[in-house]
Amino acid sequence: MTSLQSELGEEEGIAEELAESQRAISIAEFFEKNKHMLGFDSGARGLVTAVKEAVDNALDACEEAGIPPDIYVEIQEQGDYYRLIVEDNGPGITKEQIPKIFGKLLYGSRFHKREQNRGQQGIGISAAVLYSQLTSGKPAEITSRTQGGDEAQYFELIIDTDQNEPEIDVEETTTWERPHGTRIEMEMEANMRARQQLHDYIKHTAVVNPHARIELREPNDHFKYERATDQLPAETEEIRPHPHGVELGTLIKMLDATDSYSVSGFMQGEFTRVGQKTADDVIDSLKDRHYGRELSWQPPEAKKKRDYKAFLEQAVSNKGADATSQFATNVADVVSGRERVSHQDVVEIVDNVADGVEDDHDVTFGSTVRENAVDAVWGLVTGTAEAEDEDAPQEYRAADLYRMIDEATTSRKDDAGIKGLADRIAAKLVREDGHRDRFTHDELTEFVRKSAEDTEEYDDVTFGETARENVLERLWAIGRTVPDDAPDVSEIAGDRDTASELLEAMRETDIIAPPTDCLAPITDELVEAGLKKEFDADFYAASTRDASVHGGDPFIVEAGLAYGGDVEAENKATVMRFANRVPLVYQRGACATTDVVKSINWRNYGLDQPGGSGIPNGPVVIMVHVASTNVPFTSESKDAVANVPEMESEIELAIREAARDLKSYLNKRRSMQQRREKQNKLATILPEMAEKLTEVTGRDELVIDDSIARIMNNVLVERKVEDGTVKIVVENNSDTNADVDVTDIVSAEPQDTNGAQVVEMDGEWFVKWSETVSSGEEATLEYSVEGDAEFDITVDGVEEELLTVNA
Amino acid sequence: MSTDSNLNEAEAREQLLDLAADFYDQFADGDVPRMRIPTRTKTNIEYDEDEKVWVYGDRSSTRSAKTVSGAQKLLKATYTIDFLADQLDQDRSSTLRELYYLSESWDLDEAQFNSQDESNNLIEDLEIVSEVKREDFHMRPEESGAKVMGPLLLREQTRRGDREIHCQDDVGQGGYQIPNNPDTIEFLDNDADFVLAVETGGMRDRLVENGFDDDYNSIVVHLGGQPARATRRLIKRMRDELDLPVVVFADGDPWSYRIYGSVAYGSIKSAHLSEYLATPDAQYIGIRPQDIVEYDLPTDPLSDSDVNALESELEDPRFQTEFWEEQIELQLDIEKKAEQQSLAARGLDFVTDTYLPERLDEMGVL
Secondary structure (H helix, E strand, O other): OHHHHHHHHHHHHHHHHHHHHOOOOOHHHHHHHOHHHHOOOOHHHHHHHHHHHHHHHHHHHHHHOOOOOEEEEEEEEEOOEEEEEEEEOOOOOOOOHHHHHHHOOOOOOOOOOOOOOOOOOOOHHHHHHHHHHHHHOOOEEEEEEOOOOOOEEEEEEEEEOOOOEEEEEEEEEEOOOOOOEEEEEEEEEOOOOOHHHHHHHHHHHHHHOOOOEEEEEOOOOEEEEOOOOOOOOOOOOOOOOOHHHOOHHHHHHHHHHOOOOOHHHHHHHHOOOOOHHHHHHHHHHHHHHHOOEEEOEOOOOHHHHHHHHHHHHHHOOOOOHHHHHHHHHHHHHHHHHOOOEOHHHHHHHHHHHHHHHHHHHOOOOOHHHHHHHHHHHHHHHHOOOOOOOOOHHHHHHHHHHHHHHHHHOOOOOOHHHHHHHHHHHHHHHHHHOOOOOEEOHHHHHHHHHHHHHHHHHHOOOOOOHHHHHHHHHHHHHOEEEOOOOOOOHHHHHHOHHHHHHHHHHHHHOOOOOOOOOOOOOOOHHHHHHHHHHHOOOOEEEEEEOOOEEEOOEEEEEEEEEEEOOOOOOOOEOEEEEEEOOEEEOOOHHHOHHHHHHHHOOHHHHOOEOHHHOOOOEOOEEEEEEEEEOOOOEOOOOOOOEOOOHHHHHHHHHHHHHHHHHHHHHHHHHHHHHHHHHHHHHHHHHHHHHHHHHHHHHOOOOOOOHHHHHHHOOOEEEEEEEEOOEEEEEEEEOOOOOEEEEEEEEEOOOEEOOOOOEEEEEOOEEEEEEEEEEOOOOEEEEEEEEOOOOOEEEEEEOOOHHHEEEEO | OOOOOOOOHHHHHHHHHHHHHHHHHHHHOOOOOEEEEEOOOHHHEEEEOOOOEEEEOOOEEEEEOOOHHHHHHHHHHHHHHHHHHHHHHOOOOEEHHHHHHHHHHOOOHHHOOOOHHHHHHHHHHHHHHHOOOHHHHOEEOOOOOOEEEOOEEEEEEEOOEEEEEEOOOOOOOOOEEOOOOHHHEEEEEEOOOEEEEEOOHHHHHHHHHOOHHHHOOEEEEEOOOOOOHHHHHHHHHHHHHHOOOEEEEOOEOHHHHHHHHHHHOOOOOOHHHHHHHOOOOOEEEEOOHHHHHHOOOOOEEOOHHHHHHHHHHHHOHHHOOHHHHHHHHHHHHHOEEEOHHHHHHHOOOHHHHHHHHHHHHHOOOO
């Protein structure tokens, strides 16, 4: 025993001992040990990541200040180390902020914002500083000059990893030739093995940032990417979350934090796209979930009006004969005029009529009287008034339900079965409530299910899934949202179930998509411009989708394609992935974008795809840009977009949209190629045939252009000159309309040009004529010209392959 | 079509050149050069009541320069016209096979023929469109292989002048060789009662060895498989000019019925020449499927392709007669076929002493 005691004692000792070594770790320390999570797992990669973080920051800074970015990146070899310099022309950083931005992890302005930015967590650049100090032991050197500032600030700093605080080595003012901007120099252990990724990153950045000028200087190379547009990305607005995208935990947190008392205020105040109407819809939906609905019933027919009167007169006493009679008559009229009434309807009717009678007769209908009246009417409607028949309430409801079920079930069921089901549901309604007939959707679902099962068992009539749903749907439809106030914010915040009901209500309510001014898509034109700038292809296509939502964050997907030309044709297509205008160069295989590209059947779009899946082959560049206030990355290093279904589907649609254009281009090209081949072939055969025919028949040489034009279904433009009259005939042998622009350059002044436009230039006359010629038709332009004129004709508007000019 | 008169070289040449001139005019008018030709399939042949032969119907196809292959055909046609015109000019002749090889010498690759079928077909096209017979282009087939043995005296124009030949007395065991253009033959005299066209060489030799031509005053013509145009033309002339009944003796299988068909009705490929080549009242002597049963001949089973051929013959308008439908259906029923030589199972003389006399008697020829 003693030994055991001592062991137990010792165990307590171990726990205490352990407790001594347990302490908080700073975020900086954590990342020091987990560099790979930030993309600094190797020297090769570290350099690329550092460039990426610095350039992303620089671009964000410039754009926020509305300055067209001008970014300079330099990599210098320094023995075993590399020195990285990144310079921008941004607004600069104030003296106070510099140490924190560069010397403190998780310091930033963007984490709490729902707005599209390249950086989000405030880790990137400080992580690069941390990496450099860990590998080289040297501080980062930062120079920054704010707009209008006389001098620049110069800092040398490192991160105190224990405290996650900047440690400033040098702080001084200096001069700098840039009027404003920021420059960071870091030395780090690195290598240039990931040169390809570095180039990809810079080049891809240039593609999606056509408004930026980027220069990269390496030890042995130098690249410049010029600006393709002066148009800066649209400025983004910060937005509140969208109701369709929040999770329960977030919602409860928001409920706790809000100043609003009512759900309506909370909804309108904390969410985007929620106004009074939407808030009301959400609240009604919440109430239906929270309280259930009050079922409404058909009031007994008009002939029972006298019963209403009699009952009501009984319920109202001491109000005078006139007032009593008027009250009873009016209530009876209104109720029997309604198609259906629920308990709350009855309350409302009684109140309205009572108020009217009070005004007319100067009597007071107190709450007791009103309640009695309501009970009397509700009793008549639901059967409780028939005191001698205790089955009446169930029978009344069952009769009503019978008609509903009969309508709701398509194939006419056995009568006894319908009656059985109606009876059973009615019995449950009466048993469970019996007063206001207030039930939640779940309760009703259960009643219908149980009743249907019983009916199947006892009456041998089956009500299938669809029939049950139809019955339930009608039952829910006769329910009225209760007049009670919705639970208030504190009540919801305090009860997880109610909060979940609110979340469900929010999700079920139709709410317009979040605003997109928080996003800055590149836009399809600029996607195309960016591709054109960096790839010399034959064809470009781009698409920008409308905004969608995931997790409360709106996002937009854009896709671009470049095909042919100088794009490398030997290998698989180049896939360029971007998130918030940042190129993703690592972890291609883990990215949702790659998955989607692989899943598309590119053969449908005219590309070669061995096996029918995977990255297609051929001279293609596929570009996908995901812009969101919160891009779902697979890790902190932000290399790959996570497989979020909403996003995958939008990526697919965006790519397919662009691919459709590619397909029609390829089809057209293919048919043009076939035409060209045919034309080439015929162009050798037919002249030979004509020559032989001339030889055999011994006649004059043949001109066969017209025949060829007809054979090729071409648009044939011919000139005939006779006695100073020039006739230009456009004959359309194709099967579509041709819009032809003819410009005839004449060396003498043309007369009577029949509506054609004539412009004189340096002694030459440009006769311009535009005409639409239908398939199989011809059009003629006639004009006269004196003497021997020379002509030079150009025809536009018809593709070369489809045109034969014989003039 | 001028089938009855022989065109002289100048006329033939003229008609060919007219065709070239048509192409020329189409080009000159800016039109698409084209050539219309009747469709040469069995669905497009119809019976000519007057001539009692099968000729092409109304369906036609157009070779047009609108397509690359059409343009190529027209180019080849033009080159061939040029060649034929030259040949006629120089009074030379050539064979179909020579034309095919000759095209290799044309400087333009596109104008060369890819196969002999192609050049043969083109010659047929030109025959139809120019209405000039191949023989009048001086185009010869390779060899007819066909021979005649029987009491017939004729005169043939040869390059060495006219020769008078008696087809028993002046020839060896092989018989008289039919020239490529039998219209160079003139019949002088004969002592024949009928013409017997025999499919196989073996059977012809048997008949000659047994002296059948002598004993029955028969002109024995060896068809040598599917008969050449010259053979068919000669048979027709013997029928028309000498007024001799014609019977065809072939194997008892679907391919042999087609041989009979081309003698009697004209072939599908040369239906444009049916009037000139076909002998509509030629009769089929055997081997009939009925003979297989009646004489209990040694047989082979029908192969799948035999069955297909028989079924296709049932759909062939040329075979839609009571006789053929009955015989073909019988053959499909017994699923057997027999060769001419199977008659030898009953002795070498059976065919000449028994089978043929009996059949000729039945048919009213003897």
